[in-house]
Amino acid sequence: MMTDPISDMLNRMRNAILRKYDYVDIPASKIKQAIVRIFKEEGFIRSVETVTEGGHPVIRVKLKYSNDASLINGMRRVSRPGRRVYVGKDEIPRVRGGLGMAVLSTTKGMMTDRESRKQQMGGEVICFIW
Numbered sequence: 124m125m126t127d128p129i130s131d132m133l134n135r136m137r138n139a140i141l142r143k144y145d146y147v148d149i150p151a152s153k154i155k156q157a158i159v160r161i162f163k164e165e166g167f168i169r170s171v172e173t174v175t176e177g178g179h180p181v182i183r184v185k186l187k188y189s190n191d192a193s194l195i196n197g198m199r200r201v202s203r204p205g206r207r208v209y210v211g212k213d214e215i216p217r218v219r220g221g222l223g224m225a226v227l228s229t230t231k232g233m234m235t236d237r238e239s240r241k242q243q244m245g246g247e248v249i250c251f252i253w
Contacts, residue, residue, distance in 0.1 A: 128152060130200045132159075133250060140186060140193045151180040157233040158249065159184055161226055165235065167195050167252060201225070201248040211245040223253030 125131055132149045139147035149155060151173055159182060162168045169185040187194045202208040210216065210227075215236050218225050225236035229246035239246065 127200070127204055129154065129158065129249065130203065133198045133200055136184065136186070136195070137198060140195055143188070143191075143193075144186065146183050146185045148174075148176065148181045148183055151182045154228075154233070155182055158226055161224075161233060161235060162252065165224055195252060197223075197251075197253050199251045201250055208248045209246065210248055212240070212243045213245075215240055215245065216248065216251075218251045219253045223251055226250050226252070 128150070132155050135147050135149055149159075156171075156173070159168065159171045162184075163171050167187065169187040171185070172183050173180055174183050175181070215227070216225055218236070226249045227234055227236060227239045227244075227246040228249055229239060229242075229244045231242070231244065233249070234242075234244075
């Protein structure tokens with residue numbers, strides 16, 4: 124039984140990047156799809172598609188490389204099942220001095236730290252990516 128599917132997703136992506144795979148398959152869920160959609164919009168990955176393998180839906184994330192180096196240098200899960208991390212609109216973290224990005228879950232859905240500051244909404248800090 125898996126207790127933290129988002130952490131599993133980030134680890135699968137990290138391992139695929141270390142092995143320089145073209146894509147990685149992740150078991151599908153709405154939250155994971157929202158997170159990888161944000162990664163795609165921000166230019167960290169090439170594309171995202173949902174396919175069915177073995178009768179189960181999976182998210183196929185095509186990774187993006189530049190000069191044989193991944194555009195993703197690191198990812199970190201912030202809010203975990205054992206310790207949820209919530210921030211107000213004035214406490215939204217800056218990742219790597221603005222070079223990275225935080226993904227927040229707000230009442231209006233998943234969004235980046237920049238969007239959250241613009242809309243003046245706090246929420247649960249899901250992960251950092253840089």
